[in-house]
Amino acid sequence: MIVFYGNEISLGLMLACWLLWTALGSSLLGRVATWASNPAKLMATLQMLLALLFPATILAVRASRSLFHALPGELLGPTPIFLTCLVTLICFCAVSGWAFVAGSRFHAHESGSSAQVAVNSVYLLEAAGSALGGILASLIFLRSLNSLQIAFLVSALNFMAAATLSLRRRMHRLVAVSALLVGWVFVGLPEGGRMETASLARLWPGFRLLDTRNSVYGNLMVLEAGGIRSLSENGLLMFNAPDPATAEESVHYALLEHPAPRSLLLIGGGAGGSLQQALQHPSLERVDYVELDPTVLELAQQYFPQQWVAARADPRVHVHQADGRLFLKTNDQLFDVIIVNLPAPQTAQLNRFYTSDFFREAAEKLADRGVFSFQLHAAEEYLSPDLSAFLRCVVKSLQEAFPVVRTIPGDTVHFFAAKREGVLAADYLELLSRLGSRHLQTSYVREYYIPFRMMPDRVADLEQKIQPRPDTPVNRDLTPIAYYFDVALWSTQFNREYQYIFDSIAEVRFGRLVALAGALLFGLAAIIRCLPRPAARVHASAGFCIALAGLTTISLEVLLLLGFQAIYGYVYHELAILIALFMTGMAFGSWWRLRVARSARSLTPRAGLMRLAGLQILAAISPVLLYLFFSSLAGVRSSGLLVFVSQIVFPAMALLAGVLGGYEFALATEVFFEGSPVPQASMGMLYGDDLLGACLGALVLSAFLLPLFGFLKAAMFIAAVNLVPALLAIWVGRSKLEPQG
Structure with a gap:
């Protein structure tokens, strides 16, 4: 956010690159059989790599501006942003995806559980950790620590996890954890502060950095040059002082x-x-x-x-x-x-x-x-x-x-x-x-x-x-077309070709877009249905469902957050709670399915696919219901009703949206592994599919569908694409599925 321009396209590019590399790390690196007989050693090694890569990635992103010879305060275009994210995020995100598979193998090795139970258990723990981390970072860490201090703290926790996995004796573990905590307090905190100031100052050559602070809304910097002081937020100038012309005219x-x-x-x-x-x-x-x-x-x-x-x-x-x-x-x-x-x-x-x-x-x-x-x-x-x-x-x-x-x-x-x-x-x-x-x-x-x-x-x-x-067009809360125009203006500052791209996108008719997406998805579904082996059809159908579930889940999250802002306002701690509840719902949904699976008899592929189809239909209905809910609240002025909706209804919807995503992932994993000769090398496949779908959703929804077509058509698009995997699951489920053993 400090280095790039914080609109939805740049955020979408960053998040898409993050999810893409994590997905590929899970799907491809997860197949590596390194230390297969000693998964604890692999997990400890990956934890140490993550500890080293996290602060290094932050510094690499900040240093990237110099590669494009950007002037202080100059905005970078979409292409430099995409290339920077693609290169700087590859190591950390790929190792992070690999760690998911390594954690699943470690869980299976230590507990003696099946692959499906191990994958779902790690997914549950990851979602719960994300919820806790989001709350701690948003409401505590960002109020008292800077970015690199937080990164060093997380790195210390990763090193502690590695020490716990590597050291056998309890006393050795205690000594290692204590040493890391002391090191973070006496080295990580002060050194993180100095490195933060130095790395930010390099973004503004010719200026003197007087102060930098993190708030829950972004990074703020006070700069001075030629007797004029400037305040910037996330790298963008807020105001100069003295600047009487701007102050007077405003x-x-x-x-x-x-x-x-x-x-x-x-x-x-x-x-x-x-x-x-x-x-x-x-x-x-x-x-x-x-x-x-x-x-x-x-x-x-x-x-x-x-x-x-x-x-x-x-x-x-x-x-x-x-x-x-x-x-x-x-x-x-x-x-x-x-x-x-x-x-x-x-x-x-x-x-x-x-x-x-x-x-x-x-x-x-x-x-x-x-x-x-x-x-x-x-x-x-x-x-x-x-x-x-x-x-x-x-x-x-x-x-x-x-x-x-x-x-x-x-x-x-x-x-x-x-x-x-x-x-x-x-x-x-x-x-x-x-x-x-x-x-x-x-x-x-x-x-x-x-x-x-x-x-x-x-x-x-x-x-x-x-x-x-x-x-x-009229710019409305539920059809935010003006920010699409403004983003198009921003993009055309860097390359006139962007104008052609945005003009072409703006001319796309919604019906044609749905038809094109439907044709592509139906074509892929037909290929899956025609696979010769029943086991391959089941596996591919589960992956197809979970990819669209990933797209839908992140879309529901974005719709909820934007809808909350439109109806209630931009209240950061409320948004942080909504995100945390969403992740909590994913953890609960996964736990719920795990508990059902333990108490019920083994799920047949046909029954599993039919249940997946039902969940996809529910996922198709959800965004439309969400839009109807938003529409019913348009124009509400009652303070009591606003408080009830913001404190009760929105959190409940965030929790339920997460439950849907977590439950479907756990069910798809069960269908994927149950009674099937799937090697442990495939443990990361569904997780990768989930992230690839989320990658597409992050890039397309907030940067394209919402501003250009509005909430209703975005919800209809999500509903339409979810019907294809539902039909595929029914199609494959009703076909002849021979025993897969």
């Missing part, structure tokens, strides 16, 4: 549009000087400033005192550390002016502040003669077709909630909206009159600059270019 135009604003809601961006500028307006009686990340305010207090300290101390200012949208939804106050001072919809999280749903929420909390405003980067003279399409989409979404929309052109386009005519200033003369009467101390929002920005010809030209067309 608030004064909107406040001047109102004849006498008494209440202001400022969402984001206040720590860089915007809040300080807003307080110059004498009529303001109350300013509510909402900032998501409290660490930003801590750094502003320490490193940006001129812009922040005095403004924060003003009795009119009320600071809220919360998600801006959640605050707006649950607050009963009406505001004269609402300003969204956030970056463009570069991610699904940011896109929530540019949807017609959010604009309606803002309109409801706006006084009758109130003004709503935000800004987006554009171009002074020429708007490219991609940029024009993006701005048209935003304007059309804004017009869904506000009948009156005005703009001020420039490198940054300022948008203003009101609930009725006669609220917004008729021309720049009215703004100049208010500017003079309020005696604002400004350098850029001045009487000699406003007429230039608001020249009638310039305003008319911009509004003509961004006037929505009949085919312009």
Whole structure:
């Protein structure tokens, strides 16, 4: 996240590479018969390799920017991101996948259990460990340790596991574990801090790194060069200070549009000087400033005192550390002016502040003669077709909630909206009159600059270019098309070929996409059905089902997380709990199937395939039901209902989605191994299939299906592709299955 650009495409590329190499490590390296008679030795060796590779991988990723000769703060394109992830993640992820198979062999060797029980037991333990690790990292480690300190801690735990496996005597194990703990405290902690600072400083040559902190929302760095300080989050610039031009323009135009604003809601961006500028307006009686990340305010207090300290101390200012949208939804106050001072919809999280749903929420909390405003980067003279399409989409979404929309052109386009005519200033003369009467101390929002920005010809030209067309889509919570446009704009900065790719993707019709995916999957299913050996048909069918289950499981997780953000808000600890419950559900589902398998008689291939078909049908129904649930909650304002849904319903759904994935994996493993002469070398095959499906889902769903087609069609696509393995399982299950012994 620090090295790359944190939108859904870059995240999808990173996660896809991670899952791909882990899958190949499980499927291919898992076949290596090294130390077959001593699996504990192999497991200990892999644990030591993982301990060494984890911090080394982090450092390698950070060092990769220099290979592309990237300037400080320069964004890397999709191709460098993909190549970097492909190369730097191969060792750690492949060994991680191999460790799954080694752990299964070790479990089978030590417990005397069958291959299917061993694989499912290790899968259960991995899911439980992921749930625990996610909670500890999100809610504890990230609040007190940096990335490399956490990596060294995990490495110490890996070394402890290796020592426990290698040393036979209990006293030797105790001494080794104690030595590793002491080493981490006295060496890993301080050395991790120094290495973290040094590796991050190399990302910004020419700048002095004043401070770096991890919050639950990302990595924050305070940099200084030429007397100007900058705050970056995950490698992207948040603001510079002093930067009076940006600070002035972000608030004064909107406040001047109102004849006498008494209440202001400022969402984001206040720590860089915007809040300080807003307080110059004498009529303001109350300013509510909402900032998501409290660490930003801590750094502003320490490193940006001129812009922040005095403004924060003003009795009119009320600071809220919360998600801006959640605050707006649950607050009963009406505001004269609402300003969204956030970056463009570069991610699904940011896109929530540019949807017609959010604009309606803002309109409801706006006084009758109130003004709503935000800004987006554009171009002074020429708007490219991609940029024009993006701005048209935003304007059309804004017009869904506000009948009156005005703009001020420039490198940054300022948008203003009101609930009725006669609220917004008729021309720049009215703004100049208010500017003079309020005696604002400004350098850029001045009487000699406003007429230039608001020249009638310039305003008319911009509004003509961004006037929505009949085919312009509306950006909605459940159809986040604007962030797709913004990601397309980002990609075309690096190579014009990306424009052709994104334009081609945007022209894909949903029906054709479903038909193409269906044809490919049915073709693969037909090949599996025609395999000559019944055992091969059963094994391939189980693998096919589990691959689609992997795609579905990660898709359900993504849909749940994005739906939660759209309905409730971006509350990090809530999202961490949802992810942990999802992994807990996977562990429970696997345990449940293991318990059923122990108490029931041996499962025949035919019965197992029929049950897999039933689970695939359930997986097909699940995303559609999820969409219907989200739709039923659209527009909900009741605080009590929101709390119930967020604290009870969403966690329950995350748990159930995990149970479905864990139970199906365990059942597929049972079908794969039961009564079949499958060698131990194949222990990692199903796990690899599961991860390959998840790899495809991570890349396609969040980066393509959701933004382009929306939640409903994404859910329908997932449902459609799940019907193919269900039909295959029934098809093979009803065929002649000879004994496989």
